[in-house]
Amino acid sequence: MDRETGRPGTGLRTGPRTPPAGVARTPRPRLAQGVPGAPTPPAARRPRRRGPRLSAAVGVGLLLAGGGVVAVDRLGQDRAAPAPLTPAGRALAAAGAGRPAALADLAALIGERRERVRRAPADRASWAVLGAALAERAARSGAPGAYTEAERALQRALAQGGTPDVRALTGLAVLAAARQDWAGAVRWGEAARDRAPGRVGAYRVLLEAYPGTGDAEGADRALERLRKVRPGPVAEVAAAWVHRERGWREDAEATVYDAAARAATPAERAAALSRAGDLAWERGEAETALARYEGALRAEPEHDGAAAGRARALAGLGRSEEALTAWARARAAAPRPGYAVESGELLLALGRSAEAADHFALARHQAAALARDGVRQEPVLGRLEADHGDPAEAVRLLTEEHRRHPGPAASGALGWALHKAGRSAEALPRLRAAVKDGPNTARPAYHLGMVHLALGERGAARRQLTRALRLAPQFSPLHAERARRELAALGEPAWGPPPA
Numbered sequence: 300m301d302r303e304t305g306r307p308g309t310g311l312r313t314g315p316r317t318p319p320a321g322v323a324r325t326p327r328p329r330l331a332q333g334v335p336g337a338p339t340p341p342a343a344r345r346p347r348r349r350g351p352r353l354s355a356a357v358g359v360g361l362l363l364a365g366g367g368v369v370a371v372d373r374l375g376q377d378r379a380a381p382a383p384l385t386p387a388g389r390a391l392a393a394a395g396a397g398r399p400a401a402l403a404d405l406a407a408l409i410g411e412r413r414e415r416v417r418r419a420p421a422d423r424a425s426w427a428v429l430g431a432a433l434a435e436r437a438a439r440s441g442a443p444g445a446y447t448e449a450e451r452a453l454q455r456a457l458a459q460g461g462t463p464d465v466r467a468l469t470g471l472a473v474l475a476a477a478r479q480d481w482a483g484a485v486r487w488g489e490a491a492r493d494r495a496p497g498r499v500g501a502y503r504v505l506l507e508a509y510p511g512t513g514d515a516e517g518a519d520r521a522l523e524r525l526r527k528v529r530p531g532p533v534a535e536v537a538a539a540w541v542h543r544e545r546g547w548r549e550d551a552e553a554t555v556y557d558a559a560a561r562a563a564t565p566a567e568r569a570a571a572l573s574r575a576g577d578l579a580w581e582r583g584e585a586e587t588a589l590a591r592y593e594g595a596l597r598a599e600p601e602h603d604g605a606a607a608g609r610a611r612a613l614a615g616l617g618r619s620e621e622a623l624t625a626w627a628r629a630r631a632a633a634p635r636p637g638y639a640v641e642s643g644e645l646l647l648a649l650g651r652s653a654e655a656a657d658h659f660a661l662a663r664h665q666a667a668a669l670a671r672d673g674v675r676q677e678p679v680l681g682r683l684e685a686d687h688g689d690p691a692e693a694v695r696l697l698t699e700e701h702r703r704h705p706g707p708a709a710s711g712a713l714g715w716a717l718h719k720a721g722r723s724a725e726a727l728p729r730l731r732a733a734v735k736d737g738p739n740t741a742r743p744a745y746h747l748g749m750v751h752l753a754l755g756e757r758g759a760a761r762r763q764l765t766r767a768l769r770l771a772p773q774f775s776p777l778h779a780e781r782a783r784r785e786l787a788a789l790g791e792p793a794w795g796p797p798p799a
Contacts, residue, residue: 387411394431394466397499397533399566402439402601408432416452423464426456431470431500438477441603441633443668449474450673465491469500476504479675481511481704499529506537510544513706518544532558536571543578546739552578569599576608581740583771585615603632607641614645615773636662636669637679643687648776659687675700681712690720707737715746723753734763741767741774745782752785761789 384392386407390400400408412429416422430453437445453474456467468491475483485508491501502525509517522541526534535558542551555575562568576591589612595605610625626642629635643658662683666676677700684693693716701709711733717726730747737743748763764782773779 390432391428393564393566394428394435394500397503397529398564399439399570400432400435401564401566401599402436405432405436409436416455421459423456423459423461424466426452426459427464427467427470430454430456431466431473434470434474434477438473439603439633441635441669443634443665443672443674446474446478446669446672446674463490463494465495465498465501468494469498469504472501472504472508476507476511478673479511479678479704480673481508484508485512485514485517496524497528499525499533502528503533503537506541510541510706511704513704515544532561532563532567532571535561536574539574539578543581543738546737548578548582548739565598569595569602569605572598573602573605573608576605576612580608580612580615581738581771583741583769583773585612585773588612589616601632603629603635603638606632607635607638610638611641614776619645619649619776634665634668635679636666636676636683639665640679640683640687644775644777647687648780659683678709678712681716685712685716685719690716694720694722707733707743711737711743711746714750718746718750718753723750726750727754739770741771742778744770745774745778748782749785752789757789761786764789 386401386404387410390404390408393400393404409429409432412425412432415425416429419425430449430451433445433449433452437449449470453467453470456464468487472484472487472491475481475487484504488501488504488508491498492505495501502521505521506518506525509515509521518541522534522538525537535554539551539555539558542548542554552575555571555578559568559571559575562571572591572595576588576595579585579588579591589609592605592609592612595602596609599605606625606629610622610629613619613622613625622645623642626638626645630638630642639658639662643655643662646652646655646658662679666680670676677696681693681697681700684690684696694713697709697713697716701713710729714726714729714733717723717729727747727750730743730750733743734747744763745767748760748767751757751760751763764786767774768779768782768786771779
């Protein structure tokens with residue numbers, strides 16, 4: 300998520316003042332008035348104050364006294380104002396509410412818990428908190444080595460014995476999802492959900508993991524439960540992506556914009572605006588997408604997803620040099636191989652083949668480093684090999700990925716690899732399924748159009764290539780131009796009478 304949440308009420312209920320019918324009211328004992336030693340009743344009359352009174356609706360005011368802040372309750376009694384949360388405390392509170400923490404706060408929490416477990420190695424709760432924080436940072440930074448450190452801390456929490464700590468279970472689910480081990484994410488996420496059905500974190504992971512295993516109904520159930528447990532931005536960001544996977548674009552847009560408007564923290568707002576940018580980009584609105592991504596980066600400058608989205612939008616607007624600088628920013632925020640592939644394709648579209656080859660080599664190097672840390676890289680490597688390397692290797696990688704995680708995305712990726720390997724007839728049913736069952740986006744339509752073209756099906760090719768460019772005219776600096784060239788070569792359909 301989502302993945303970001305609104306805040307529930309206090310949960311306190313006030314019953315009726317009048318007792319139900321048939322129930323006698325118990326008389327309240329009178330407290331002695333003016334008797335030495337007698338307790339002072341809470342509602343005892345006091346001399347009427349002159350001057351302004353505190354509003355009963357607000358209940359608490361703040362007075363400056365001696366340069367400090369003192370809270371004054373409804374009865375006019377001074378009480379200490381709550382101390383502001385430390386950065387580590389803010390990160391812990393965000394985790395408890397199901398919201399993303401600011402990365403600086405997350406780092407502070409990690410430092411604090413490392414010190415705690417150093418002093419008390421048997422502190423299971425601190426190991427669980429440390430592992431969960433490390434898992435979140437690994438998922439958001441993509442740094443090699445971060446995943447292994449998180450796993451060690453989480454396993455240390457479970458190794459202490461006793462009832463498994465739900466934070467450790469959720470952390471393991473987050474870690475599995477970050478490694479693109481969707482089956483593992485479902486297993487750990489369901490364990491966390493069953494252990495504590497009222498906590499938000501498990502549902503956020505399951506909403507990402509169920510589609511990876513091809514379980515659309517599971518995602519629907521998780522979303523319904525999340526909306527009951529924690530209505531608000533976290534549920535709406537998650538709902539937007541579920542709607543997007545179904546092709547319900549208008550529903551996705553409505554929910555994500557509502558989430559951005561209701562976000563309680565900068566990190567929460569950045570997550571919602573970045574998703575809003577993704578949706579705008581996929582429907583071909585590069586200017587709108589750019590504005591959303593830049594808003595997300597103002598809220599959270601380290602948000603790598605927004606940095607990558609901004610680079611795509613700039614490239615789509617023809618601002619290529621700015622886009623390359625933006626891609627460098629995204630790669631610095633998170634060394635994800637997919638970012639190097641996309642920046643390499645922009646360079647290739649600009650005719651800078653040698654630089655593009657360097658970026659593709661960087662992507663392979665980053666993928667190898669992440670694979671050593673347990674992060675699966677078949678999808679990005681399959682795409683790289685299909686378009687810029689060895690298509691037969693792409694088929695091997697993506698066949699294994701589809702076996703583990705069947706679904707529209709894996710089916711479409713495998714279909715494209717089969718086509719690039721010269722097996723277009725085998726590719727066709729897989730790409731049809733990806734277009735039919737997956738999100739309504741440009742790249743699968745482009746892939747299907749190119750397969751129809753290879754099979755000599757000119758009418759079907761024209762329809763799908765036109766559809767791809769109508770959905771997003773600049774969906775790729777490399778492939779969108781290829782789609783336009785092929786459409787121009789196909790020409791207009793013949794409208795004359797059928798042959799006799």
